[in-house]
Amino acid sequence: ADMPAPFDNAGDVKIALVRYLSTGDFFQAYLSGVETQAAALGVDLRVFDSRQDAALQSDMVDQAIALGVDGIVIQHGLTESMKDAAQRAVDAGIKVVAFDVNVENAAIPQIEQSDYLLGKLALEQALEDNGSTWEAGYVYVPGIAPLDRRHVAWEEVKAANPNIVEKVVIGTLDNPIANSNANQARAALQANPNINVFFAPYDEFAKGVKIAVDEAGMTDQVSIYSADVSTADIAAMREPGSAWKATVATNPAVVGEVSVRALAMLLAGEDPGDSVIVPPTLITQSFLNDKDIKNMGDLAANMPQFAHADVATPDWMPLPAR
Amino acid sequence: MNTIVCKVSGLEKAFGPNRVLRNIDLELPSGQVTVLMGANGAGKSTLVKVLCGVHEPDTGQITLFDQPFTPHSPRDAFAKGVVTVHQSINDGVAPDLDVASNLMIDRLTESRGFFLSDRALRREARKIAEAMQLGLDVRAPVSSLGVADRQMIAIARAMVREPKVLILDEPTSSLSAAESERLFTLIDRLRATGVAILYISHRRSDIQRIADRIVSMRDGRIAGVFEETPLDYEGAVTAMLGHAMTDVPVRPTAPGAPVLHIENLSMQPGGPAINLTAHKNEVIAVTGLLGSGKSRLASILFGLEKPAIGRLTLNGAPYAPANPAEAIRAGVHFSPKDRASNGVVPEFDITNNLTLPFLKNFSRLSMLGRGGQRAATRSMIETLGVVCQGETDGIGTLSGGNQQKVMVGRWLSQPCALLVLDEPFQGVDIKARRDIGEHIRQTAGQRATIVFVAEIDEALEIADRIVVLNEQALVGEHKNENIELATLMAQISGRSEAILGA
Amino acid sequence: MQKNSNLIHFAIRYGFLLLLAGLVLYFSIFAPGFAGPRSAVFVFQSVAITGILALGVTCTLVVDGFDLSIGSVATSALMMSAYFMVILEQPAWVAVLACLAMGAFVGLVNGLLIVKMRVPDLLATLGMMFLLIGLQRIPTEGRSISTGMALPGGGNAEGTFSAAFLWLGRHRFDFFLEKLIPVPVIIFVLLGVLIWIFLHLTRHGRLMYAIGSNERASELAGANVQGYKIAAYMISGVTASIGGILLAARLGRGDVASGNNLLLDSVAAALIGFAVLGAAKPNAFGTAVGAIFVGILLQGLTMMNAPYYTQDFVKGAVLVVALVFTFALSGRKRGSGH
Amino acid sequence: MQKNSNLIHFAIRYGFLLLLAGLVLYFSIFAPGFAGPRSAVFVFQSVAITGILALGVTCTLVVDGFDLSIGSVATSALMMSAYFMVILEQPAWVAVLACLAMGAFVGLVNGLLIVKMRVPDLLATLGMMFLLIGLQRIPTEGRSISTGMALPGGGNAEGTFSAAFLWLGRHRFDFFLEKLIPVPVIIFVLLGVLIWIFLHLTRHGRLMYAIGSNERASELAGANVQGYKIAAYMISGVTASIGGILLAARLGRGDVASGNNLLLDSVAAALIGFAVLGAAKPNAFGTAVGAIFVGILLQGLTMMNAPYYTQDFVKGAVLVVALVFTFALSGRKRGSGH
Ligand SMILES: Nc1ncnc2c1ncn2[C@@H]1O[C@H](COP(=O)(O)OP(=O)(O)OP(=O)(O)O)[C@@H](O)[C@H]1O
Numbered sequence A: 001a002d003m004p005a006p007f008d009n010a011g012d013v014k015i016a017l018v019r020y021l022s023t024g025d026f027f028q029a030y031l032s033g034v035e036t037q038a039a040a041l042g043v044d045l046r047v048f049d050s051r052q053d054a055a056l057q058s059d060m061v062d063q064a065i066a067l068g069v070d071g072i073v074i075q076h077g078l079t080e081s082m083k084d085a086a087q088r089a090v091d092a093g094i095k096v097v098a099f100d101v102n103v104e105n106a107a108i109p110q111i112e113q114s115d116y117l118l119g120k121l122a123l124e125q126a127l128e129d130n131g132s133t134w135e136a137g138y139v140y141v142p143g144i145a146p147l148d149r150r151h152v153a154w155e156e157v158k159a160a161n162p163n164i165v166e167k168v169v170i171g172t173l174d175n176p177i178a179n180s181n182a183n184q185a186r187a188a189l190q191a192n193p194n195i196n197v198f199f200a201p202y203d204e205f206a207k208g209v210k211i212a213v214d215e216a217g218m219t220d221q222v223s224i225y226s227a228d229v230s231t232a233d234i235a236a237m238r239e240p241g242s243a244w245k246a247t248v249a250t251n252p253a254v255v256g257e258v259s260v261r262a263l264a265m266l267l268a269g270e271d272p273g274d275s276v277i278v279p280p281t282l283i284t285q286s287f288l289n290d291k292d293i294k295n296m297g298d299l300a301a302n303m304p305q306f307a308h309a310d311v312a313t314p315d316w317m318p319l320p321a322r
Numbered sequence B: 001m002n003t004i005v006c007k008v009s010g011l012e013k014a015f016g017p018n019r020v021l022r023n024i025d026l027e028l029p030s031g032q033v034t035v036l037m038g039a040n041g042a043g044k045s046t047l048v049k050v051l052c053g054v055h056e057p058d059t060g061q062i063t064l065f066d067q068p069f070t071p072h073s074p075r076d077a078f079a080k081g082v083v084t085v086h087q088s089i090n091d092g093v094a095p096d097l098d099v100a101s102n103l104m105i106d107r108l109t110e111s112r113g114f115f116l117s118d119r120a121l122r123r124e125a126r127k128i129a130e131a132m133q134l135g136l137d138v139r140a141p142v143s144s145l146g147v148a149d150r151q152m153i154a155i156a157r158a159m160v161r162e163p164k165v166l167i168l169d170e171p172t173s174s175l176s177a178a179e180s181e182r183l184f185t186l187i188d189r190l191r192a193t194g195v196a197i198l199y200i201s202h203r204r205s206d207i208q209r210i211a212d213r214i215v216s217m218r219d220g221r222i223a224g225v226f227e228e229t230p231l232d233y234e235g236a237v238t239a240m241l242g243h244a245m246t247d248v249p250v251r252p253t254a255p256g257a258p259v260l261h262i263e264n265l266s267m268q269p270g271g272p273a274i275n276l277t278a279h280k281n282e283v284i285a286v287t288g289l290l291g292s293g294k295s296r297l298a299s300i301l302f303g304l305e306k307p308a309i310g311r312l313t314l315n316g317a318p319y320a321p322a323n324p325a326e327a328i329r330a331g332v333h334f335s336p337k338d339r340a341s342n343g344v345v346p347e348f349d350i351t352n353n354l355t356l357p358f359l360k361n362f363s364r365l366s367m368l369g370r371g372g373q374r375a376a377t378r379s380m381i382e383t384l385g386v387v388c389q390g391e392t393d394g395i396g397t398l399s400g401g402n403q404q405k406v407m408v409g410r411w412l413s414q415p416c417a418l419l420v421l422d423e424p425f426q427g428v429d430i431k432a433r434r435d436i437g438e439h440i441r442q443t444a445g446q447r448a449t450i451v452f453v454a455e456i457d458e459a460l461e462i463a464d465r466i467v468v469l470n471e472q473a474l475v476g477e478h479k480n481e482n483i484e485l486a487t488l489m490a491q492i493s494g495r496s497e498a499i500l501g502a
Numbered sequence C, D: 001m002q003k004n005s006n007l008i009h010f011a012i013r014y015g016f017l018l019l020l021a022g023l024v025l026y027f028s029i030f031a032p033g034f035a036g037p038r039s040a041v042f043v044f045q046s047v048a049i050t051g052i053l054a055l056g057v058t059c060t061l062v063v064d065g066f067d068l069s070i071g072s073v074a075t076s077a078l079m080m081s082a083y084f085m086v087i088l089e090q091p092a093w094v095a096v097l098a099c100l101a102m103g104a105f106v107g108l109v110n111g112l113l114i115v116k117m118r119v120p121d122l123l124a125t126l127g128m129m130f131l132l133i134g135l136q137r138i139p140t141e142g143r144s145i146s147t148g149m150a151l152p153g154g155g156n157a158e159g160t161f162s163a164a165f166l167w168l169g170r171h172r173f174d175f176f177l178e179k180l181i182p183v184p185v186i187i188f189v190l191l192g193v194l195i196w197i198f199l200h201l202t203r204h205g206r207l208m209y210a211i212g213s214n215e216r217a218s219e220l221a222g223a224n225v226q227g228y229k230i231a232a233y234m235i236s237g238v239t240a241s242i243g244g245i246l247l248a249a250r251l252g253r254g255d256v257a258s259g260n261n262l263l264l265d266s267v268a269a270a271l272i273g274f275a276v277l278g279a280a281k282p283n284a285f286g287t288a289v290g291a292i293f294v295g296i297l298l299q300g301l302t303m304m305n306a307p308y309y310t311q312d313f314v315k316g317a318v319l320v321v322a323l324v325f326t327f328a329l330s331g332r333k334r335g336s337g338h
């Protein structure tokens, strides 16, 4: 009631979420964040799923334009394919925000979860736990944008610490990802029995490495550092003697909420800033154990900085129930 | 004097250690039908395949109008005017296409044009069909046609090509008398235009009707050339077998207890009713024109089709099999015609092909006993004289006639109550036909036997009783003693309705 | 009885098209924004690339073959065109020609493997698929290609996707409405018509059907069986590379992850095509309709806000139902005599 | 001449196994840690699940069918077992039985579609694949299943993967060395032997080969063609669900995944099996060897630190070369009569 236009009539506001990636827990949680924030605002949300078809994704922006939406959240995608589509939306007078894809457009704020920081924080924890001399295993699949950005942090840390020896690089996105990476990691450990740190900056990778470490009986020797978190990951990190020491994550649901909030600010004529960064949080095994955290709910309850981000929260903005 | 169109000299061909063609010399004069005779596995089809570019010879020369002729593919041979109708019907037609396209396939391969007008195609095809008296709807898919029609399509296509050399490998083996006669008339026409024709057949009636000269083959060699009129058929047979054949007339035996009753059976709604009883120790031959319903009746006996009305009793119990498995369980064995589609399992060896329906008998707790299978196969190979290297040969390496022997042997290998054979002698040589016939007669005491044959000779050679079908009606029955051939022929062709009552 | 069989005949012939019409009607009523020329163009646009690949698959299906490598040919063309323009700094036409040549070459190799080496089709093209998946990533060590990317040898890639190339994927022709019909849709329709004409109106097409129905008989009738089979795989390779080029032009970058679903979706389209007009065999018109069918379904579901996982389910369900319908009713089997 | 043909015969029969031996030798020398019992067991472990699926595919290939749905059956079993234990809080044996029943049921439906409704095999199983990919995500709205997860209806899932269930994926039996052989490997080997016996030593297997070679002839020889075909798809469904169960037990959670790679890898294994011992047809021993071959290759390459994209390439190259070798040399075609 005391919201600025157009939210004084929120039921008539239509926004669209145009997704590039959808399969997996992260994306599901992101969607739920978008949905809850949209519900809190009372706007009409439509979801377009391109299922990793970049060309289709840009069509979907056009579809959204044709549908006459007021705002669009672009979730992931390729710069090259989304740039023009985003511009078309802007030209049509539609407000647009983009999550985790740079559409090179000054009118479009970037929502970011800072993949670089995700990698960086995890590696800093690894340095703290293990000193600066290790034999490292690394999981990396080039060409995947967030992994490429996390890779930058790895390159930096390697350059700064010459005593970190990168023994192996593995990585595959073959389905099921955890299982395929477990097979590769197992072979890598067999060939390099002295590895003591594994950097797996994606939780599916970490899960696979953990299976391999367990199977190789090297649980006591190897420490795993990763990015992202889910209920299943929490359980895996908390298994007795688990090699998975820490992960760094933003709460995907929070990122989803922030995306919608930034869009709402644009619609209300406010400026959320060129880039809206949702800071990541370090989650260590000992923290999970100390607080007896069993799932994402517990984690949020025990870690306010994880549960909410006070980003893009003007006074009038209705927030989902905290 | 006729010019020699095609000349083969010193031709050799071996498949691994098996020397199939040995030093073959052969001449095909224009305007003459050269009949090639030879026992199953003698190498006839192999020779044909060399001539038409399917196989390359190991050594030897072929000339066509005195020019060296070395076809590397059927296409090559075609282009030079050597046209072949192959023994296997399945090598003749593309079942998913319509009749018109099938009649025109070879024209399509060599026409210059890019586009194809279905209307023109059909017009041409209709012309061919008319010229060959096919009487088929050219739009019908070939998959809906029976073997005989398929065979006629393949033949028709070859004959209208104005070939220089026409090769027909057992073209009549799935045709009935009427179609055969039609074919012969056409061959006469081609002969008159100077085409050199190589004709392969095991049927005496064909050969006597059509041959200008006979070439006999034995074990991959030319065993004799007979050109003087009247042609010495007996001599040719002797040359191809290596010994003389004597006719052993059938002596009908006394029928035993009835095994199968066919009561008031109509194949189609409103069709004529058939009544027939088959007895133990009796061989019945059912004969009739193409499409007279022989295969249909056989299918009904084996549970492949349902009769419109009527009932069957087998050894006193009602018999209405729902599928072949039930029929076999009830003791009915059935060897279908068209072995390539319906009989041969191409990836199996002789042993597994022969024992296929009776694997249960060779297994304990489902585990197969290979030894038993092989022993049974060896004895059947022996009995029927299958020409092969051993019982583990792949079935595909056997000649057509020998494959047929395996197919028949399959159903003779185990005792049964009723044995049904549909065209069991398709592509089988004279000697082997005798051998198989004799074996069937010898073992007939334990069961009733019904043989469906289009050839009257074959019926006369094997049956105690001959039954004639015409348009799905039973129009005549004869004990195989002093049969009046004229009456029989009349009944078969349905020319005299009056005979029905007799 | 007669009437009944007429009805069945009608159902077989037009059932699928009726289903399609019903679907369109349903979505037009219940999915806001579904009806309309722009929406129709979206449908075509979203299936254009899959459809183009499916047309190629159809050609291999006609000669009783199967091409599992199309998806990887398309992504190879995608990477290759990007490589030519961005890293080798070649003009668009060189990139396009190189990709087409690559597609034809891969088809040729597939064909030779199958025809000369007698490797079964599924096997040969599966091997080719793995080969290409690996191969296309080697030049860039698995990275996506975009202007300014760091080169393995040091330095940055200076080339760009030329405007002419991007035009292929992005330009829209005016047609009643302004900027309505995108180039890929036109190419899809053109290729569809071309391949339809080729398969159904030329003697070559007829011979290919003959080969698919009975290879041996066709060979003995003088058909150049090996040539036609190789040609079918080459057509399939070229259409797949056209698909890849269009994908590259739409994306504007050589993205290694794109094109994952191309294979299965285009196979689905070609197979659904069996059901169209009761053909019960591969055919170009059916394939195009099959592709559009899937496009309409997904578009409609998206507009009705169905979550992504229900789309697969519905796609599968409709596929199965449509096909049961056609095949159970028509009851055709591969021919066998009586 | 004679000698030459003996040599070729030898090459066809043992060429592939020799290649395998050569590969093992090569890796033993050049890949540190490759040789040794643990490493060998690990190869088995890495291919156990694909191998189990491939054995099922082999059965459908034998009856001249094809099952594209196995990957999705496996991932459905993965999700289903997790759903039963974590959300429905059922004991392990209930979850296992439910998955096996699901696999058998899917196989039954595939079989009925193909046999009764006459839908072509590729089509029927492709439809089933899409159906299952969608279906398995509906209960959890696309989320992975793990203990403590938030339920759509509110509250948290309280069930756990029981120790007995995890044992299936993780326990290792002592065998000379302590904790050497994992359960999945034993199941793989057992299933391999079972299916080998079934296909090659029993009359049922023989009849299935007959059906695959000439369906109509087999029917006329009294074989229950429909029954055997359905059985083949049911075997394939059950083995795929076993694969999925083992996957769940190894991962310890219900992971949403498409299963496409499982499908392709197991098809590759089954097809490579054609080349083993010069069989040139689907066979259980070959399939198992094919799976192990791929495992050794990937293991060795990983140990030599080859990047992931070279692995696909090498996999494809070896596949193609091995098969060209077999098929070109043996020159077998599908039998042609005279
Ligand atoms: N492809 C092949 N591989 C191995 N052996 C073969 C092959 N084709 C034919 N043979 C062998 O060559 C011999 C001659 O076969 P061919 O088919 O020429 O006989 P035929 O005279 O036509 O007999 P039929 O009258 O039964 O048709 C047979 O022993 C057969 O087993």
Ligand SMILES: Nc1ncnc2c1ncn2[C@@H]1O[C@H](COP(=O)(O)OP(=O)(O)OP(=O)(O)O)[C@@H](O)[C@H]1O
Residues within 6 Å of the ligand: B146, B147, B148, B176, B288, B289, B290, B291, B292, B293, B294, B295, B296, B297, B454, C338
């Ligand atoms: N499955 C079928 N569907 C429709 N008509 C059929 C079928 N089988 C046979 N017919 C028709 O029934 C009639 C009898 O055919 P059948 O094949 O039994 O004749 P036949 O005497 O055995 O001839 P052939 O010498 O070809 O074996 C023919 O007109 C045939 O077209």
Ligand SMILES: [Mg+2]
Residues within 6 Å of the ligand: B044, B045, B046, B087, B169, B399, B400, B401, D338
């Ligand atoms: Mg022959």
Ligand SMILES: [Mg+2]
Residues within 6 Å of the ligand: B146, B291, B294, B295, B296, C338
């Ligand atoms: Mg008939």
